[in-house]
Amino acid sequence: MSHNFDEIISAASEWIKSNKKVALATVVSTWGSSPRPVGSQMAINQDLEIIGSVSGGCIEGEVIIEAQNVMNTGTPKLLKFGVSNKEAWDIGLACGGKVEVFIEHIGDGK
Amino acid sequence: MNVEVLDKVLYAKTNRKIIILATELKNGTQVILNDDNKSNKTLSNLKNKANDLIKDHKSGVIEIDNSRWFINISLPPLRLMIVGAVHIAQPLAEIAAKSDFEITIIDPRSTFATNERFPNINIVKDWPAEALKSLKIDSRTAVVTLTHDPKLDDSALQVALNSQAFYIGSLGSQKTHSARIKRLERAGFKNNKIKNIKGPIGIKIGAKSPSEIAISIMAEIISTYRNPKELQL
Numbered sequence: 332m333s334h335n336f337d338e339i340i341s342a343a344s345e346w347i348k349s350n351k352k353v354a355l356a357t358v359v360s361t362w363g364s365s366p367r368p369v370g371s372q373m374a375i376n377q378d379l380e381i382i383g384s385v386s387g388g389c390i391e392g393e394v395i396i397e398a399q400n401v402m403n404t405g406t407p408k409l410l411k412f413g414v415s416n417k418e419a420w421d422i423g424l425a426c427g428g429k430v431e432v433f434i435e436h437i438g439d440g441k
Numbered sequence: 442m443n444v445e446v447l448d449k450v451l452y453a454k455t456n457r458k459i460i461i462l463a464t465e466l467k468n469g470t471q472v473i474l475n476d477d478n479k480s481n482k483t484l485s486n487l488k489n490k491a492n493d494l495i496k497d498h499k500s501g502v503i504e505i506d507n508s509r510w511f512i513n514i515s516l517p518p519l520r521l522m523i524v525g526a527v528h529i530a531q532p533l534a535e536i537a538a539k540s541d542f543e544i545t546i547i548d549p550r551s552t553f554a555t556n557e558r559f560p561n562i563n564i565v566k567d568w569p570a571e572a573l574k575s576l577k578i579d580s581r582t583a584v585v586t587l588t589h590d591p592k593l594d595d596s597a598l599q600v601a602l603n604s605q606a607f608y609i610g611s612l613g614s615q616k617t618h619s620a621r622i623k624r625l626e627r628a629g630f631k632n633n634k635i636k637n638i639k640g641p642i643g644i645k646i647g648a649k650s651p652s653e654i655a656i657s658i659m660a661e662i663i664s665t666y667r668n669p670k671e672l673q674l
Contacts, residue, residue, distance in 0.1 A: 337454040337518075344451050347444065355442060359466065359511040360502050370500040370513055407469035431502075433511060435469045437442045 339383040343374040343437050352377040353437040354398035358385050359409075363428030374437070377402060385432050386412075398434050407435040446471050450515070457517035457579055461495065463487045466502070466509045474512070487512075517581045518543050519666065524569045524597040525588035526553035529612065532655035533585070534562050540659065547572040547597070548588070569597035578604035583662050585642065586611045595624055602634055608665045610642040610658060 339355075346353045358371040366387035373383040373391070375398040385394055390412045397408055410432045442450075446462070453460035461474040474488055474495075488495075490503045491512045500514045521537045523530045526548035534544045545563045548554040554564045565572045569586070578584060584601040585608075586594040594611060601609045602625070611621060618640035625635050643657030644664070 340447070340451050340454055344447055347447070357464075357511065357513065359464075370515070407467075409466050433464065433466055435442055435464070437444075437447055439444050 339372050339374050342382045346374070346376045346380070347438050352402040354402040354434055355437050356385050356394050356398055356432050356434045358430055359433045360431040361428060362430075366428070367430075375399075375402070386430065390430065390432065394432055394434065401434045401436050405436045407433065409433050442469075442471060446473065449473060449476070453515070454517075457577075457581065459517070460515050461491070462513045462515070463491065464511045464513065466511055517579070520545065520582045521662070522547060522573060522576060522578070522582060522584045524548070524573075524584070524586040524593060525590075525612075526550070526555075526558060526564070527587050527589075529587050529651045529654050529658075531558060532652040533587075533658055534559060536655050536659045537662075538562070540663065542583075545572075545576060549593070569593050570600050573597055573600040573604075578606045580605040580607055582606050583608035583665075584610075585658060585662075589613060589617070591621070591624060595621065595628070598625065598638060599628060599630070602630055602637065608639070608662050609637055610639040610661065612642050612654075613640060615641055 343353050343355060353374060353376050356373045356375070358367055358369050361369055366389070367385055371385050373381060373385045373394065375381050375395055379395065381395070384391065394410065397410060401408055412430050412432070450460055450462065459475060463472045463474055472484055472487060474484065474491060486505055487510060490505055494501050494503065494512050495514060498514055498516060500512060503510050503512055519542045521542045522545050523533060524547045526546050530546055534546060537544055545565055546554060546559055547565045547567065547569050549566055549568050551566055554566050556564065573584065578601060584597065584606045586597050588594050589612065598609065598611060611618065613621065621640065622635055626632065639661055642661070643654060644660045646653070646657050648654045648657040
């Protein structure tokens with residue numbers, strides 16, 4: 332694991348202290364060979380600085396777009412992805428999988 | 442996640458504490474399940490439903506009254522304290538690091554405990570008992586003694602026996618181990634406690650070389666933490 336949960340939460344905390352908007356994405360459920368296990372996290376700030384990951388790269392783009400909405404509105408969002416066999420193959424897995432990612436705003440107020 | 446919850450998660454992480462955070466997946470409501478100063482119906486419902494996940498140390502989703510909650514169980518990283526910067530410590534540190542353990546090598550003898558022999562590994566050049574005390578052995582920590590020198594091994598084992606270490610192992614033959622048990626008994630340790638020390642160390646695979654012995658030790662450590670006692674809330 333390149334980043335453990337600790338580093339992700341510490342980074343989020345630092346961003347909040349410097350008054351940046353922050354969102355946190357967490358893998359909450361997986362089915363089949365999803366690339367990252369339940370509990371994997373990624374934090375994103377308004378400047379699109381990112382730490383951690385929720386997939387091998389195949390869903391990060393969409394998670395980042397939604398994370399920007401979440402950090403602006405303060406409303407959390409649950410995203411569901413089916414990782415296709417083709418995408419799964421591209422990221423080095425033999426078969427596809429499903430993954431649910433919860434995105435929440437971090438901080439008080441919006 | 443509000444700043445109060447963020448700070449509590451960060452505090453737990455920084456201080457090697459378990460934290461169990463429940464998050465409602467529609468509105469984002471959050472409850473810390475092992476925050477002892479609170480008690481209400483939602484909390485006890487969540488605790489009951491999450492009990493199986495908590496027992497297995499496994500994060501996952503539970504359902505209560507048509508709402509889904511993510512139970513995030515976050516345990517401190519596993520640590521391995523290796524007493525003795527000896528030959529076997531080199532492959533053991535490597536294998537343990539690859540198994541996501543945080544490694545500390547403890548050896549007061551500066552000829553052995555060098556960064557050349559143990560690149561990128563935390564080395565403490567101090568007497569094992571003092572070093573282990575200041576490193577605060579908890580239930581996510583394994584202690585292995587490899588020096589063969591009672592002066593170093595025994596004092597480390599005494600600290601480990603009085604700690605929450607989930608694994609204690611000591612290198613040496615059956616004969617060496619029997620002598621060690623006698624010394625620990627003389628030092629006042631009860632037999633039911635002493636038998637928590639794995640000795641001769643490692644699972645039986647007929648290991649001979651340092652790497653093979655390291656693999657057999659690591660296998661024993663893994664089998665111990667993969668079959669955990671119940672997690673206390």
